Amino acid sequence: MAKLIRYRELQPLPCESRWFVPYRILPGVTAIFEPCHFQEVTSFLIEGSRCALLFDSGMGLGNIKAVVDALTNKPVTLVNSHSHFDHVGGNWQFGETHLLNVPEAVRKLENGFSLPEDDENRSPEALHLSCRPWFDLARFCVRPCRVVPIQEGDRFDLGGRTLRVLATPGHSRDGIMLADDANRILFTGDTVYPAPLYAFLEGPEQIPIYAATVSKLAEDYASYQLCCSHNNPLWDGAALCEIAEAFRAVLSGQAVGQPDGGHTRYPFGDFAIVV
Numbered sequence: 001m002a003k004l005i006r007y008r009e010l011q012p013l014p015c016e017s018r019w020f021v022p023y024r025i026l027p028g029v030t031a032i033f034e035p036c037h038f039q040e041v042t043s044f045l046i047e048g049s050r051c052a053l054l055f056d057s058g059m060g061l062g063n064i065k066a067v068v069d070a071l072t073n074k075p076v077t078l079v080n081s082h083s084h085f086d087h088v089g090g091n092w093q094f095g096e097t098h099l100l101n102v103p104e105a106v107r108k109l110e111n112g113f114s115l116p117e118d119d120e121n122r123s124p125e126a127l128h129l130s131c132r133p134w135f136d137l138a139r140f141c142v143r144p145c146r147v148v149p150i151q152e153g154d155r156f157d158l159g160g161r162t163l164r165v166l167a168t169p170g171h172s173r174d175g176i177m178l179a180d181d182a183n184r185i186l187f188t189g190d191t192v193y194p195a196p197l198y199a200f201l202e203g204p205e206q207i208p209i210y211a212a213t214v215s216k217l218a219e220d221y222a223s224y225q226l227c228c229s230h231n232n233p234l235w236d237g238a239a240l241c242e243i244a245e246a247f248r249a250v251l252s253g254q255a256v257g258q259p260d261g262g263h264t265r266y267p268f269g270d271f272a273i274v275v
Contacts, residue, residue, distance in 0.1 A: 001269050002239035004194050006232045007033060015070070019062025019135065022071060023233065026185065026225070028161065030071055031233040034058050036131035039121065040231050041086045044187055046180070048158025051075045055178060055187050056229060057097070060089020060142060061135050077156060081189025081229060082172040083108050085115060085142055092143035100167060101149035105174035112144035150176075163187075168217070170210025173202055179221070186224040192217070192243055193228035194235055196272040199247075200263055207275055211247035218244040239270070246273055 005025075013022045013030070022045075023031045030045040043056040045068055052074045058064050068076055079098040080088050083105040091097045091109065099106055115122055122137040152167040156178075163178040168191040178187040191213065199207045218240040226235040246268045249255040255273075257264035266273045 002236040002242055004232055004236070004239075004270055005234035007035075010233075013071075015067060017062050017067055018131070020058070020064060020067045022067060025227070025233050026183075029185070029227065031227070032058070032064065032067055033233070034062070036128050036135065037061070037086075037121075038126050038128075039086045042229050042233055043087075043090075044227055044229075045071055045076075046158065046161070046163065046178075046187070047072055047074060048161035050157075050159025051077065053156050053158060053163060053178075054078045054094070056081050056087040056189070057090030057094065059086050059140075060092075061137070061140065062090075063093065064090040065093040079150070079156070079176075079178070080109070081177070081187075082175045084172060084190065085113070085121070085140075087190070087229070088145075089140075089142050091145035094145075096146040096148060098148045098150045100165075100174045100176050101151050102174040105172075106147045106149055109142070109145055109147050112142050114141035166217075168213050170206060170213045171198065171201065173206070177217075179224070184224045185227060186217075186221050186237065187227045187229075189229050192226065192235075192240065192271075193230040193232075194239070194270040195231040196265065196274050197243070198274050200275050204275075208251065211244070211251055214240060214247055215244045235270075242268065243271060243273075246271070250275060 010023045021033045025031045028047045032043045034041050043058050046053045052072050078094045154165040156163045166177040168175045168177050171190045199210045222237045222240050224237040250266050255266045257266045
């Protein structure tokens with residue numbers, strides 16, 4: 001089983017925010033963790049010698065820009081792993097973001113959006129008990145933001161560190177990863193992470209696409225360190241091979257699943273596949 005490093009094994013950095021907890025997880029890489037909500041999302045501040053890149057802006061329930069400004073004095077470029085609400089909520093604080101050039105996703109962020117009132121992510125129970133006095137999910141929304149479209153192969157030169165865009169459709173059509181090839185690090189977004197992987201969110205036709213994406217990643221990046229955007233931050237790249245094999249087992253009917261709210265969950269140790 002691929003090695004997983006959990007937040008409880010790491011020492012947090014000082015931070016005045018009630019919502020965010022930052023951790024320096026690798027040289028030049030800070031994970032900005034949101035432990036108060038059950039999504040447990042992480043954004044990554046990646047620094048070069050000249051500038052920095054923020055990969056995702058979280059749920060928007062805290063001031064992530066203030067956290068970033070306290071961590072670096074370099075100019076910061078914001079890039080979104082995809083357009084789901086828990087990764088783009090703080091975009092408006094930066095004025096501009098970069099997103100894979102999927103027109104409906106670009107329009108979604110440019111116009112802003114909110115979740116349905118009955119969405120479980122907006123209920124008080126979505127927050128851990130100690131955080132409920134401080135945050136109100138009832139008024140949650142994603143504010144509009146200017147979007148610069150990007151595509152597979154685009155590069156962000158931070159000075160002594162270059163990040164390359166990988167289009168990774170599956171979890172969402174607009175999903176990307178960022179590859180730091182010199183340091184053999186892969187920032188995974190929601191394509192892979194050590195928790196249930198939701199393969200059905202944009203229709204059943206996406207499931208084999210998701211499987212093909214992970215299979216290709218396993219071929220090319222199994223020796224990389226994975227920086228994951230949910231639950232826990234660091235996972236050995238061998239996990240890509242485990243996930244690719246798990247998708248093959250699910251699609252071939254060899255895996256054993258469990259009913260899960262109208263879907264089927266297939267557990268595989270540190271992760272699961274939900275279809």
